[in-house]
């Protein structure tokens with residue numbers, strides 16, 4: 001029999017890529033937007049970022065592919081139950097050298113397949129050793145190859161803060177996954193992890209980011225630090241946390257650590273899962289509802305407490321209708337809203353009116369008194385909006401009092417989706 | 422182009438554009454025509470290659486505005502939308518832009534009226550063009566051309582089929598991104614060539630002018646196939662952002678049909694490979710007893726053995742957890758009846774703990790052994806086996822709801838905590854568990870059996886101390 005070392009040595013790049021991309025697919029984030037603008041003119045290397053990220057392909061799971069998202073290695077000394085790379089799992093293992101990751105990133109980038117690299121890793125030897133390797137990849141890309149594309153590093157909360165700091169100097173974005181919405185879930189499913197350590201590391205990153213921003217205001221040449229900020233991910237449906245728990249946790253994280261994004265990843269069956277996990281994956285639509293509620297808080301002025309008001313008795317958001325509609329149905333007394341008079345804030349509460357539609361209504365109504373057909377031109381579906389608005393020629397006939405309003409408005413298609421999930 | 426002439430009222434005019442996306446040219450002509458008060462329905466705008474002029478008899482000599490003509494007004498919003506919209510392939514776009522410019526003179530804030538049909542059309546054209554620009558940035562795939570000539574260096578060539586006239590508008594993006602690379606983008610509407618210093622425009626090209634493959638595409642395809650999660654197929658979402666019309670020039674797209682077709686079996690493989698199909702948690706101890714006898718979730722269950730259920734009061738305040746049944750337990754079908762059990766009983770008695778008041782069970786429900794002749798030799802369960810069987814001890818815990826759990830040995834501790842702890846470090850102090858109960862960890866009595874002399878005395882003493890602490894703590898909890 002060949003020794004373990006020999007087996008590793010004979011793996012080709014393509015075999016490693018298969019294993020280490022496969023292991024990275026449970027991370028929801030692939031975004032490459034919101035960093036500082038730069039391009040490769042005047043440099044030696046390649047790459048640019050122009051604010052907006054680019055999705056270079058879409059996978060059959062509907063998710064965007066914008067970055068080369070891989071693990072440096074899927075060996076891990078930790079034993080988190082929801083994780084496919086857990087120590088006690090029997091998955092095939094592989095390990096890239098930093099040089100291999102650099103080469104892959106550059107050759108994909110040159111062919112315009114990707115915006116950059118999203119690198120994370122299982123923990124080998126020690127947290128510090130692993131973090132050093134991650135930083136080394138970013139350093140080689142930036143310093144040796146003058147790479148100006150996007151780099152996202154998943155940092156290891158247990159590593160020395162100085163190493164985590166270095167990651168922020170090379171990367172556009174840094175992230176630390178909180179993994180699970182509740183401390184109880186974390187204790188149970190990620191026994192090697194520690195909530196306080198994770199939040200401590202996030203807090204440190206936040207102050208590094210704030211400080212670097214501050215310095216750049218005063219000294220033009222102060223080094224940039226993670227210009228695209230920090231993000232995190234939590235797994236939904238692996239423990240008993242309700243949507244109310246999750247929304248609460250997310251809003252606390254946004255507030256305390258000024259995160260750019262919280263990603264939700266519906267727990268999905270993983271090879272070699274442990275028996276402590278639930279057997280059924282949660283419906284994907286649950287993940288979707290959480291993103292919608294995130295959206296309500298970030299762009300529509302909803303307070304976390306208001307999103308929680310939209311949950312049902314079991315603490316979860318309804319699956320058949322979106323959270324905005326759920327909220328509106330619970331607070332019917334706030335409707336209908338007069339399209340010709342209402343404030344922007346009031347209009348943003350109307351189910352079916354997006355930020356864009358509200359902007360167009362506000363602009364248009366300076367020129368005309370809005371009738372139902374005018375609103376229809378500016379919205380995706382007037383049927384959904386109609387029960388909640390008043391226009392020059394329309395007033396809902398106590399529709400907001402109808403008990404079957406929910407059934408009337410619940411989109412048929414989403415029910416199908418539910419069924420399919 | 423024809424030099425501008427003087428105004429001819431009542432005439433139709435034909436404006437032929439030199440390029441399909443020439444905004445400046447359009448703006449010059451449109452401005453003059455507005456100043457000469459030529460109404461929109463008197464002008465035919467013709468793009469290169471376009472014939473469709475109803476006014477083929479129209480006059481190609483345009484009127485010259487009088488020197489004192491008022492300036493033409495256009496809002497910033499209009500100019501920026503028009504610059505995008507002019508790249509659209511709709512032959513009507515120039516006329517639409519002119520109509521809007523015409524109307525803007527009377528109503529400078531026209532663009533704000535999103536409910537106006539022409540404003541909406543402009544918006545839509547601009548949006549479509551921006552999307553096409555974005556998709557080109559995303560879906561261009563360069564291929565490396567191997568050159569004989571070493572001097573020439575690497576050359577990257579792409580074939581792309583944009584829907585609208587966006588090639589020139591988009592050139593800057595590729596120049597900024599690949600500034601130090603030599604590249605060409607070939608399209609049916611024209612081509613771009615960048616040598617690292619200078620950008621040149623070339624004539625329309627054909628697909629056969631572009632290289633056919635690149636070895637890196639195998640890696641890229643492997644990546645594409647591996648990064649998606651087959652457990653969450655969402656074909657509609659994919660098609661919305663990456664419509665089929667783009668597929669033919671994307672090397673990874675050939676995989677899509679088989680990936681979609683194979684996803685379901687890949688998902689079930691994922692589940693079969695690991696995620697164990699436990700049903701709902703059993704609600705009674707009897708149900709657990711029945712279920713563990715049928716359980717084959719880990720290889721131990723398939724040895725020639727029976728399962729051993731925990732025993733004791735359903736509402737015991739103390740739960741004692743061992744590693745796994747041994748030879749005698751397996752035969753008797755009861756936990757802790759063999760030598761280790763007898764030693765445990767002896768120590769419990771000394772500590773003043775009534776075994777019958779405790780719920781006694783094991784982290785692993787089946788006996789793991791290797792056959793040596795007639796003897797079945799005990800073997801320790803692996804971490805994975807303990808984690809798998811954890812489902813059953815946890816089910817027992819949920820029903821009994823003990824206030825205190827005594828885990829004996831590393832396997833039992835792992836069954837409770839999900840991670841391996843060192844007994845010597847963990848013993849002597851409670852570990853709070855998430856359900857509010859607390860865990861105490863001690864050695865397994867069979868460990869004591871294997872020792873002798875001073876070592877055995879020392880370990881017995883420690884074991885007794887642990888039991889005494891548990892006894893005291895139980896009294897406290899009951900108090």
Ligand code: SF4
Nearest residue numbers: 716719722786787810
């Ligand atoms: S040892 Fe536990 S998990 Fe393994 S087969 Fe027996 S009951 Fe099932």
